[in-house]
Amino acid sequence: TKTIRDALEEVIPAKQARLKQLKTEHGQTVIGDIKVEHVVGGMRGLKAMLWESSVLDPMEGIRFHGLSIPECQKVLPAAPGGKEIIAESMLWLLMTSKTPTEAETRQLSRELAERGELPEYVVQLIDSLPQSLHPMTQLGMGVAALNKESKFAAAYERGIKKTEYWTYTLEDSMNLLARLPALAARIYRNVYNPGKPIPGVNKDLDLVGNYVNMLGYGSNHDLTEYLRLYIALHGDHEGGNASAHTAHLVGSTLSDPYLAYSAALFALAGPLHGLANQEVLRWQLNMQKEIGDNVSHDDIKEFLWRTLQSGQVVPGYGHGVLRSPDPRFMALQKFCETRPELLKDPVIQLVKKTYDVAPGVLKEHGKTKNPYPNVDAASGCVLYHYGLTQFKYYTVIFGVSRALGCLTQLVWARALGLPIERPKSLSMDVIDTLVKSP
Numbered sequence: 001t002k003t004i005r006d007a008l009e010e011v012i013p014a015k016q017a018r019l020k021q022l023k024t025e026h027g028q029t030v031i032g033d034i035k036v037e038h039v040v041g042g043m044r045g046l047k048a049m050l051w052e053s054s055v056l057d058p059m060e061g062i063r064f065h066g067l068s069i070p071e072c073q074k075v076l077p078a079a080p081g082g083k084e085i086i087a088e089s090m091l092w093l094l095m096t097s098k099t100p101t102e103a104e105t106r107q108l109s110r111e112l113a114e115r116g117e118l119p120e121y122v123v124q125l126i127d128s129l130p131q132s133l134h135p136m137t138q139l140g141m142g143v144a145a146l147n148k149e150s151k152f153a154a155a156y157e158r159g160i161k162k163t164e165y166w167t168y169t170l171e172d173s174m175n176l177l178a179r180l181p182a183l184a185a186r187i188y189r190n191v192y193n194p195g196k197p198i199p200g201v202n203k204d205l206d207l208v209g210n211y212v213n214m215l216g217y218g219s220n221h222d223l224t225e226y227l228r229l230y231i232a233l234h235g236d237h238e239g240g241n242a243s244a245h246t247a248h249l250v251g252s253t254l255s256d257p258y259l260a261y262s263a264a265l266f267a268l269a270g271p272l273h274g275l276a277n278q279e280v281l282r283w284q285l286n287m288q289k290e291i292g293d294n295v296s297h298d299d300i301k302e303f304l305w306r307t308l309q310s311g312q313v314v315p316g317y318g319h320g321v322l323r324s325p326d327p328r329f330m331a332l333q334k335f336c337e338t339r340p341e342l343l344k345d346p347v348i349q350l351v352k353k354t355y356d357v358a359p360g361v362l363k364e365h366g367k368t369k370n371p372y373p374n375v376d377a378a379s380g381c382v383l384y385h386y387g388l389t390q391f392k393y394y395t396v397i398f399g400v401s402r403a404l405g406c407l408t409q410l411v412w413a414r415a416l417g418l419p420i421e422r423p424k425s426l427s428m429d430v431i432d433t434l435v436k437s438p
């Protein structure tokens with residue numbers, strides 16, 4: 001059976017040739033223009049980055065190598081006994097642009113499981129951290145510390161050719177992906193359930209199967225399936241989102257995948273990005289506490305207005321690119337629709353009712369360009385239902401997932417020889433001069 005490395009080796013030469021041709025034939029072709037609003041407005045909409053694994057359409061949402069979420073759900077292998085996409089089949093698609101076979105997927109699961117144990121010094125580091133340190137800070141620290149093991153950094157120090165960079169980057173990426181579940185689970189156990197033994201990595205389980213097992217919820221098949229879907233869907237969201245862009249920027253200095261991904265995690269830890277999933281649950285529970293259980297649509301509208309009038313954002317709504325409901329939100333809602341016990345859950349009902357009225361309120365408020373829910377609006381309430389109620393942990397799960405896309409990009413950036421990222425900044429004086437004589 002082909003390994004992911006074999007599959008990559010097959011596709012890299014054609015992509016290298018394609019990029020070379022693009023640079024030679026179209027290096028000077030104009031595909032957009034730069035306005036002052038781009039410079040002062042967070043570069044929104046500026047086309048300025050190469051990212052192969054996924055592209056985000058404002059109306060349709062994400063496509064992974066051209067496949068929509070429902071298409072991925074049809075063609076990507078699930079775990080034995082499961083139905084949902086798993087991290088391994090998504091990783092294979094992102095890395096190689098091909099759909100893996102069942103056998104390739106199983107082999108990748110085994111390869112990751114074999115690499116999955118944490119080195120002892122990282123266990124000691126994580127165990128020494130205060131329980132009150134936010135789980136995302138712990139995750140970023142643990143990932144950065146793993147760089148002691150970096151094969152890329154060691155090879156670079158030895159002196160290697162540029163053409164070899166990608167192979168060591170892949171090696172580090174596989175080790176990091178493999179170890180994220182043990183690291184993330186250890187953080188959860190230390191913070192919320194200390195003192196109980198954590199199972200080791202089971203070589204016969206998929207990555208998320210092992211993760212859920214180590215978190216202590218291994219007997220919950222539905223939660224395992226939900227997390228498989230969750231982790232596959234959060235894996236990549238083109239390159240411009242803050243965490244992916246950070247990984248790419250830091251990686252472009254040839255800092256190793258551990259350092260690049262730890263930097264990405266600290267971007268993910270901001271409330272306008274990944275931390276929004278924790279904020280959504282906190283906000284929905286505050287709503288429930290304030291209004292009670294029998295919440296009407298009008299009650300929710302009032303609560304929404306109070307949030308907006310106090311100057312806060314409505315977490316889980318709006319987006320930098322999307323201009324319609326996020327298909328990841330829809331896919332997670334669909335997961336609930338097939339399970340009557342989830343539909344009866346008061347917090348899940350609250351999230352659904354909020355979705356009924358929030359777009360209308362946000363439209364009337366008139367500020368956000370996208371009044372629709374993003375993935376974070378839906379992702380936490382199902383975890384809460386299954387007993388994973390510690391919402392300060394939710395972004396860690398996102399962090400386990402986003403490694404799929406960020407590490408794929410690091411491998412490809414090295415295979416394609418992409419340069420250090422270094423855009424030009426401007427002062428207001430320079431902008432003034434430019435607008436007078438462009």
Ligand code: NMX
Nearest residue numbers: 272273274276313314315316317318319320367368369374
């Ligand atoms: N609630 C209230 N106001 C909002 C919201 C919202 N959900 N979304 C945007 N706005 C405001 C925004 O703050 C800005 O106000 P001002 O002019 O005073 O600065 C205005 O609407 C225009 O913003 P947009 O251009 O629509 O949004 P932008 O691209 O700058 O930001 C987000 C995108 C996602 C940061 C923004 O919509 C937001 O803060 N949403 C809530 C937080 C959230 O759910 N983030 C998760 C994103 C997904 N993820 O996982 O990363």
Ligand code: MLT
Nearest residue numbers: 237240241242320321374
């Ligand atoms: C993401 O998944 O990264 C978020 O939806 C934010 C983004 O795409 O900008």
